[in-house]
Amino acid sequence: MDVLGISGSVKQPSRTARIVSDVLASIETRTGLPAETIDLAVAAPILFRALRSDQLDEAGRRIIDAVEGADVLVVGSPVYRASYTGALKHLFDLVDFRALQGKRVVLAATGGTPLHGLMLEHQFRPLFGFFGAVTVPTTIYAVEADFTDYTLSNPAVEARIERSVAELFDLLPAAAVAAGNHHQAPRAALREAVVN
Numbered sequence: 001m002d003v004l005g006i007s008g009s010v011k012q013p014s015r016t017a018r019i020v021s022d023v024l025a026s027i028e029t030r031t032g033l034p035a036e037t038i039d040l041a042v043a044a045p046i047l048f049r050a051l052r053s054d055q056l057d058e059a060g061r062r063i064i065d066a067v068e069g070a071d072v073l074v075v076g077s078p079v080y081r082a083s084y085t086g087a088l089k090h091l092f093d094l095v096d097f098r099a100l101q102g103k104r105v106v107l108a109a110t111g112g113t114p115l116h117g118l119m120l121e122h123q124f125r126p127l128f129g130f131f132g133a134v135t136v137p138t139t140i141y142a143v144e145a146d147f148t149d150y151t152l153s154n155p156a157v158e159a160r161i162e163r164s165v166a167e168l169f170d171l172l173p174a175a176a177v178a179a180g181n182h183h184q185a186p187r188a189a190l191r192e193a194v195v196n
Contacts, residue, residue, distance in 0.1 A: 004066055005038070008075070023140065027074070044090070
């Protein structure tokens with residue numbers, strides 16, 4: 001099973017990146033499988049060299065191939081202008097519309113107020129519905145007060161992470177979990193590009 005995190009923040013350090021990392025750590029605890037992360041603070045300039053997928057250079061193609069090849073995605077974004085970031089939208093504009101069919105996705109976001117959490121249902125979930133992906137029911141949302149020095153410190157948000165990961169495994173076919181880590185070559189190539 002190939003698990004990939006995507007942080008849609010264009011800043012470092014990033015609370016969004018930390019949430020994505022915490023979800024990936026929970027998945028790794030259950031499976032023993034390490035995950036990679038695409039950090040758009042690093043990857044966005046590579047992807048913006050192409051306006052269409054047929055314009056991607058080698059480094060950009062590795063990023064998109066990793067997204068298209070993952071079995072599970074953990075995708076997080078800060079809320080900008082009532083939606084996910086433009087850098088994250090551009091990444092998914094470059095992904096083949098058939099590539100995520102049936103893939104499992106955990107959704108996460110960070111924002112300035114609790115009301116911004118509605119973005120997960122009104123913007124994020126429909127994006128992955130377009131791709132035919134299966135999003136887990138429980139989303140993860142956190143505000144600045146939920147962190148201490150970019151480390152999550154709110155037990156309620158931590159509990160949502162654990163619930164979303166439990167739901168992820170409920171939705172995964174048993175064969176996917178048992179298959180193990182079968183995408184080593186794409187992972188190695190991606191690591192050379194921009195993955196943390």
